[in-house]
Amino acid sequence: MSSSDIFIGETIGTAVLILLGGGVCAAVTLKASKARGAGWLAIAFGWGFAVLTAVYTSAPLSGAHLNPAVTLALAIKDHDYGTLPVYWGGQLLGAMIGATLVWVAYMGQFRAHVTDREIVGGPGAQDTVKAVEAEEAAAGPVLGIFSTGPEIRNAVQNLLTEIIGTIVLVLAILTQGLNNEGNGLGPVGALITALVVVAIGLSLGGPTGYAINPARDLGPRIVHALLPLPNKGGSDWSYAWVPVVGPLIGGAIAAGIYNVAFA
Template sequence: MSSSDIFIGETIGTAVLILMGGGVVAAVTLKRSKALNAGWTAIALGWGLAVLTGAYIAVGVSGAHLNPAVTVGLAIQGTTEWSDVPLYIASELLGAMIGATLVWLTYYGHFRDHLTDPQILAEARTGPEGLVEQDNAPSAGPVLGIFCTGPEIRNAVQNLMTETIATTVLVLSILTLGLTEGLGVSGTGVLIVALVVAGIGFSLGGPTGYAINPARDLGPRIVHALLPLPNKGGSDWGYAWVPVVGPLLGGALAGGIYQLAFA
């Protein structure tokens, strides 16, 4: 496929992925949303459907990686040329930033209401149990989770392992689609990947919010830092390396497992 195919498919597909994935988190989080407090089930299913939609849009154009970890895994497998990897990753990051910006535009009024609500701001300062945040706790603000992930227990080693393990499951499931005749090139393959993403959300997403995609986390985190959101708090850059490095390690590990066990 051509460079323009990669750029167009990955940018648009990833933008739709983040628009719908970030959108479901916004719907569950923001004040006066009809889906307010719908919970983790809605988020996990919503992200699965976001992957389904973005991948269906892009699969016939660029192959629908939509994730630098997937790109790395496919390059190690040998399906993707290493020379194409930088363009894939750059397009995925750009698409993620566009998608996060579209979430902000879609929920513009809700962001303003939420971020100027005294009760919401008080809860952000004290935490859900009413306890004042520790001095060394990150100033994340009340909407950062719409844009990117964060751990429930902040332990770099544990968080890195969680993201690595979860991404290995995702990428290995993608790499092995082709082992079932006809599955990897049919729409069924895209559906299976979407279900795997939802399953990861249910089973492995609790500790860190399951980034499992460096572009999905870094691109929207950059947008959060740049957007003129009142009272938005910090973007938690001290944690930002974990959902980048962990998924890349997971993608590489999945590629290595495939070469050892299935090639």
């Protein structure tokens, strides 16, 4: 496949992934959304179906990596690093496009949410903010729609959680989900991977929100920082390295395990 096919496929596929995955987070979170309060099950299955849709959409063009950790693992497995920048560039751009489309689709709900005094605080709200750790206070009321964040802020634990979750994801892809060319997910592999993402969300998503994908977290976090929303709060850049570094380490470890145990 050509570099242009890879870039276009990864851009479109990752945009679909974030549109539907971020969309379920918006649906569950935002004021005036019909799905508000639907809970963690809705989020876990929503992300699983987002993966399924994105893979089927982009696989004919790029093999549907949709995740820099997956691309890195496949590069290590095959000792071929030439297309890494093309895949990663398309994935980051697609993630930013998908996050922007979530904002467009829920524009009225975002506006209602960030102007609601019960949500962003009225008089005396500063006293509440002062009682919260500075890093946690930096995360605004809609940041969780765009990117992940820890329930307990401990860099070592948070990093390990992301590494473990990504190892599970990438090992499942490498052992079950590759197409005949070995460069991406086949039709059955897409379904398996979607179910694995649901399983990771239900079992390992509680501590950090299971980014398990650097582009999925970094692209939407950049969009959150750029959006013209009042009272949106900070983008929590002090934590942003964890969902980027953790999945990349996890992907590399998974590739190493595969090469030793399965290849």
